[in-house]
Amino acid sequence: MGCIVRGLSLPVILALLLSGCNTAAIYQDDRYNPPVFWGRHVVKSGETLISIAWRYGRDYRELGNANGISPPYKIRVGQVLRLDLRGKVVAGSDSRSTPTPTARTSAPPSRTSAPPRSQPAPRVERAPISSAPLPDQTQKVSGIDWRWPHVGTVLAGFSTSGKVNKGVDINGNAGDPVRAAASGNVVYAGSGLLGYGNLIIVNHNEHYLSAYAHARKILVKEGDSVQAGETIAELGSSGTDRNKLHFEIRKNGNPVNPLPYLPSRK
Numbered sequence: 001m002g003c004i005v006r007g008l009s010l011p012v013i014l015a016l017l018l019s020g021c022n023t024a025a026i027y028q029d030d031r032y033n034p035p036v037f038w039g040r041h042v043v044k045s046g047e048t049l050i051s052i053a054w055r056y057g058r059d060y061r062e063l064g065n066a067n068g069i070s071p072p073y074k075i076r077v078g079q080v081l082r083l084d085l086r087g088k089v090v091a092g093s094d095s096r097s098t099p100t101p102t103a104r105t106s107a108p109p110s111r112t113s114a115p116p117r118s119q120p121a122p123r124v125e126r127a128p129i130s131s132a133p134l135p136d137q138t139q140k141v142s143g144i145d146w147r148w149p150h151v152g153t154v155l156a157g158f159s160t161s162g163k164v165n166k167g168v169d170i171n172g173n174a175g176d177p178v179r180a181a182a183s184g185n186v187v188y189a190g191s192g193l194l195g196y197g198n199l200i201i202v203n204h205n206e207h208y209l210s211a212y213a214h215a216r217k218i219l220v221k222e223g224d225s226v227q228a229g230e231t232i233a234e235l236g237s238s239g240t241d242r243n244k245l246h247f248e249i250r251k252n253g254n255p256v257n258p259l260p261y262l263p264s265r266k
Helices: 010-019 049-055 060-066
Strands: 040-042 080-082 139-141 144-146 154-156 168-171 177-179 184-190 198-203 208-215 231-234 244-251 254-256
Touching: 049 060, 049 184, 049 198, 198 231, 208 231
Parallel strands: none
Antiparallel strands: 040 080, 139 144, 154 168, 168 244, 177 231, 184 198, 198 208, 208 244, 244 254
């Protein structure tokens, strides 16, 4: 059974903390940033291991390994995932396999929790094609050809302090095309992650995932292969107060600043 803390007194909240249950408050606190290494998660209908790991800032393969779950990472409704255990990403594991949807968590985070692990600067292997229109410009970083998922201006950048932003927010109009920033496989397409609205997560290789939130309409489904630049959604305002695209890149489950991966805008 899930847990709820809204409106509860401090003693009750402390009791929940001691019981090891995670609550929805963890996703509504702008001062908090994953990863989470405490508590537990009870699998709900519509959830996948990918979507659960995304919420907690964990690599889904590591979380699966910590809980004895192997590819294709099947989970079941009611299954308890321990978040206080740390797993390993086994060499040679099939990172391209899509965790099978089976089922959508949840004590408020401790202010003394470990900060997000720092990420080394990505290796840029090729300069962007400055002469090409913005939607066609690419930049190879860490072996992946990245491009902007939308042409709008950046409203808010990546931030791990103050008002935390795990990606970048890009301005746009309702119905504008949202394009895959790189080729890969759709591993999540739904609305089960609080604060993201209609969300698509694309797996690019064993290290990198990208996410596209607040879509008006999702145009792909889990398991689809997508090409860089392919339209995968319509821009919208689901889960937020204005039309925008919230775009994230995660390396080994951890949010990283997308801007060094994307072609510079001139």
